[in-house]
Structures are given as structure tokens and as C-alpha cells.
Amino acid sequence: MKISVSFTLWLLLGSVSPSECTDYQKSFPQDIYAALREMTASLVRLKADVTTLQREFLQTQEQAAQQKTEVDKLKQQQIVQQVAFSASLVPKDQRATTGPFPSLTTLIYKHVVTNIGNVYNSNTGVFTAPVKGAYNFEWWVGAFGDNSHGSGAWLVKNSDLLFMNFEQQADGFMSSSKGMTLLLDVGDVVFIRLQTNTVVFDDGGHHTTFSGFLLFPM
CATH class of the missing domain: 1.20.5 (Single alpha-helices involved in coiled-coils or other helix-helix interfaces)
Incomplete structure (x- = not known):
């Protein structure tokens, strides 16, 4: 080649x-x-x-x-402007008295009626703020009076005890309620703790409840 x-x-x-x-x-x-x-x-x-x-x-x-x-x-x-929840302590087909306990105890409200925005956790009893804003909360406690234990609970923000409702009487059914408006940042948590040595009762009438909603974002 x-x-x-x-x-x-x-x-x-x-x-x-x-x-x-x-x-x-x-x-x-x-x-x-x-x-x-x-x-x-x-x-x-x-x-x-x-x-x-x-x-x-x-x-x-x-x-x-x-x-x-x-x-x-x-x-x-x-989405976050649509926030509201409401829950009671036990399902409507149950009845139970919770407490007394020797220390503050977080109440876990199992019967969730409303949970817009999925802001309330029924496994922990904790509400978590999805957006910074002003929120309104209400909580009720009820129990049968026996002249030895009252019925009361604290509203807690993160780790701070803020407001408490309380009632005690010798007999009959007793109840008390309270409401509070809070300024929350994203991720702040709010929950209810049963007061030491007190009791709460709940059944199908839903006497012990926890509710909250967003008033307006900030």
C-alpha cells in the first residue's frame, strides 16, 4: 500500500x-x-x-x-390563614375521669371535631402555630364535686404557664372555663395541663374541651 x-x-x-x-x-x-x-x-x-x-x-x-x-x-x-380546631377529652362513646396526679399533666384531647390546617396533634395534645399571628384559645373543664378534689387546668405556651381555670365544690357537677388571646410565632406550641391534685371528667356531653383559632396573621 x-x-x-x-x-x-x-x-x-x-x-x-x-x-x-x-x-x-x-x-x-x-x-x-x-x-x-x-x-x-x-x-x-x-x-x-x-x-x-x-x-x-x-x-x-x-x-x-x-x-x-x-x-x-x-x-x-x-392555607395558614385558615386555622381552627376544637377537641374534647374522650370520644363520645366513652366516659372517664382523669386525675388526680401529683404533678402538672398534659391533657390529650382525643375526640377532634375540627382541625382546619391540621394544627392540633391528637397524639400529644399540642397545638403548633403555622404562622405568626394573634390566636384565640378557650378551654373548659368539668368534674363531679366530692369536696376533696377541685377541677382546674393551665393554658401553657411553650413552657410558660399563663392562665388557669378552676372550680371546686362539695357535690354535684362543677365546671369552669377561660379564654385567652396570644401572639404566637411560627412553631410556638400551646397546650393544656391539668392542675396538680385536680380531676376532669368527660363523656358524650364533651364537658372538657380545648379550642383555638387564628384571629389574623402578622
Whole structure:
């Protein structure tokens, strides 16, 4: 193969006159250099175009992400402005007296009637604020008086005991209630703790309850 190619090349060169050969040798490198320069310029332009397209694509993605974030924020604002819950201590087909306990005990309200925004946890008895705002809470306690144990409970914000309702009598059914408005930050928790050495009663009449709702976000 090498001998055949060399022979063919020799024939071609032999058919070209010395002057033509010289002219060819002069023009051939120039044509290649010109072509290389043009190719290089084209590659530079192509690279610049690709860079521009990449930049525009990234900007489009960022704008789309920002728009999605804004839409999600608006949806979240609409959701968190709808917050309300109401629960009683035991289901309607049960009746139970809770307490007395030697220390403050968190009441877990199992019968959830309303839980808009899924803000109340019936496994822990804890309400968690989904948005900063003003919230209103109400809690009721009831029990049968026996002249030895009263009925009372604290509203607790995070770890702070705030307001307590309390009632005690010798006999008959006793109940008490209280309400409170709180300014809460996102993630603040609110729950009810049974006062030490007191009792609460609940049945299908739902005498011991805990309710709350968002007045307005801030």
C-alpha cells in the first residue's frame, strides 16, 4: 500500500511543471491557514453563542423557580390563614375521669371535631402555630364535686404557664372555663395541663374541651 501511494504521488508530481509546483506549494499553506483561522473564528462564535444560550436558559430557570416560589407562598398564606380546631377529652362513646396526679399533666384531647390546617396533634395534645399571628384559645373543664378534689387546668405556651381555670365544690357537677388571646410565632406550641391534685371528667356531653383559632396573621 505504501509503494502504491508513493508511486501515485510521484506520477502526480511528475505531471506538474516546476513553476506550477512552486505556485501550489506557496498557495496551499495559505489556504489551510485561512481555513483554520476561519474555523477558529467560527468555533469562538459558536462557543459565545452556546454561553449566551446557557446564560439565558439559567435565567429562565431562575425566573421559573422564583415564580413557583411566589405561587407557593401565596398558596401557603391562603392555607395558614385558615386555622381552627376544637377537641374534647374522650370520644363520645366513652366516659372517664382523669386525675388526680401529683404533678402538672398534659391533657390529650382525643375526640377532634375540627382541625382546619391540621394544627392540633391528637397524639400529644399540642397545638403548633403555622404562622405568626394573634390566636384565640378557650378551654373548659368539668368534674363531679366530692369536696376533696377541685377541677382546674393551665393554658401553657411553650413552657410558660399563663392562665388557669378552676372550680371546686362539695357535690354535684362543677365546671369552669377561660379564654385567652396570644401572639404566637411560627412553631410556638400551646397546650393544656391539668392542675396538680385536680380531676376532669368527660363523656358524650364533651364537658372538657380545648379550642383555638387564628384571629389574623402578622
